[in-house]
Amino acid sequence: MTAIRPTESELRELIDADSYNSTLNDINAKYAEMDKYINNLQSDILSIKDFEKDMIADKERGYDVGTSLDTLGFQKDSLTIDHDFFVHMKDVYIKKLYGDLYQYCDSIIEDALAIEDIPSGFTREQIKTRKFRNMIPYPPPMIANPAATDVNGEPIEDIPTEIPDPTAKYDMNEIFALINCTTSNLRELADDIGTFTERINSAKEKESRGFSVGNLIMNLESQKQKLTLEFTAYIERLSKFLDQNKSFSGRCLNRIQLISSEIVTAEEQAAAEDATEDATNNGTV
Numbered sequence: 001m002t003a004i005r006p007t008e009s010e011l012r013e014l015i016d017a018d019s020y021n022s023t024l025n026d027i028n029a030k031y032a033e034m035d036k037y038i039n040n041l042q043s044d045i046l047s048i049k050d051f052e053k054d055m056i057a058d059k060e061r062g063y064d065v066g067t068s069l070d071t072l073g074f075q076k077d078s079l080t081i082d083h084d085f086f087v088h089m090k091d092v093y094i095k096k097l098y099g100d101l102y103q104y105c106d107s108i109i110e111d112a113l114a115i116e117d118i119p120s121g122f123t124r125e126q127i128k129t130r131k132f133r134n135m136i137p138y139p140p141p142m143i144a145n146p147a148a149t150d151v152n153g154e155p156i157e158d159i160p161t162e163i164p165d166p167t168a169k170y171d172m173n174e175i176f177a178l179i180n181c182t183t184s185n186l187r188e189l190a191d192d193i194g195t196f197t198e199r200i201n202s203a204k205e206k207e208s209r210g211f212s213v214g215n216l217i218m219n220l221e222s223q224k225q226k227l228t229l230e231f232t233a234y235i236e237r238l239s240k241f242l243d244q245n246k247s248f249s250g251r252c253l254n255r256i257q258l259i260s261s262e263i264v265t266a267e268e269q270a271a272a273e274d275a276t277e278d279a280t281n282n283g284t285v
Helices: 007-012 017-061 068-113 124-131 172-208 216-260 266-281
Strands: 142-144 162-164
Touching: 007 172, 007 216, 017 068, 017 172, 017 216, 068 124, 068 172, 068 216, 124 172, 172 216
Parallel strands: none
Antiparallel strands: 142 162
16 A cells, blocks of 8 residues: 655645746846847947047037037936846845745744754754855845944934945846755745644544543644645745746846837947848849
8 A cells, every 4th residue: 555645745845946046047048138228228328429529529620510509418318327227126026036936935934943843052043044045145244334423433424324235146046056045944834734744643643542642633733734725825825926927037138128219329220231131132022
């Protein structure tokens, strides 16, 4: 007769670590491609500045440059705003992805710590830090603000005495490490939930022998059911959370692709003209 697999194995099988990493790879690829278009925008801005210099020189020589300086200035300012927006947006949303995942992992760890023994000589916070595998906390820890005092060491009015640690860096490498930390803690929680089965069976056996166990069995079964429901909710939320961020990264990439195509290089224009000419000669246009 085939033995029934323990509950923790069934819960462990719900953890699709390969899928989580695959989705993060897709997100990472889109943000990496965004960097290419951000660099294109920066290049476009520099090209406009160079063209502006040429127009200024022509104007000083007496050529009628019309409204070109005004329109070029407007175009440069618009692209600068777009460039700065996308740089900031990418930074904000990578931090948001890390922060949400960090809080998610924190909830899993808290559930596990609620039923795990704290080893002698360790505090609960030390064990929690170990479970986080030294991941960068989110939000970042506060540190003393070196700009909060003057040269005499006196506090400067309206300057905060503490600021978020500027050395706390959140990037896709840290997010990959955090998802691995999260799946590891999910596995630990699955194993912790599995320990209820032995305790419930032991309590039932004691009760059958005449021990007055009160509501022990009911309480353990209720606690196990609650943790199991929370565990399956964690699994469902994690998949949806990563898929939502994948879709968002795709929308961000589409937006910057559209904007960064406003100016083309001479090489890109020549390639486009050659393609059009070839299509015409082949009768496809």
